[in-house]
Amino acid sequence: xxxxxxxxxxxxxxxxxxxxxxxxxxxxxxxxxxxxxxxxxxxxxxxxxxxxxxxxxxxxxxxxxxxxxxxxxxxxxxxxxxxxxxxxxxxxxxxxxxxxx
Numbered sequence: 001x002x003x004x005x006x007x008x009x010x011x012x013x014x015x016x017x018x019x020x021x022x023x024x025x026x027x028x029x030x031x032x033x034x035x036x037x038x039x040x041x042x043x044x045x046x047x048x049x050x051x052x053x054x055x056x057x058x059x060x061x062x063x064x065x066x067x068x069x070x071x072x073x074x075x076x077x078x079x080x081x082x083x084x085x086x087x088x089x090x091x092x093x094x095x096x097x098x099x100x101x
Contacts, residue, residue, distance in 0.1 A: 009060055012069040020060070024053040 005023045008015035028048045029035055037045035 008056070009063050010065050010067060010069050011072055011075070013072070015060060017057075020056045021049070021053050024049050024056055027052055 005026050006019070008019060008023060028045060032041075032045060032048070034041065034045060
């Protein structure tokens with residue numbers, strides 16, 4: 001589950017609120033063991049997502065680097081290339097980020 005959390009620091013264009021929230025949701029899902037919490041745990045779960053998202057925003061704002069920002073499209077191509085090498089027999093489709101051409 002956590003392998004789906006993407007690096008959000010030092011990329012262009014910068015991470016959006018939605019991306020930070022999605023990463024926070026994945027993190028809280030992993031910690032809690034819930035994909036979707038019960039009604040009894042929903043408030044605590046959502047509060048956890050909000051707090052992790054706030055901490056992530058603060059962290060991303062405070063980090064500094066001298067490295068040039070990575071381009072999202074280039075990083076996506078690299079990731080798809082690694083996946084194709086790792087799983088050579090798997091058929092790449094648009095749903096998995098592959099190209100059908």
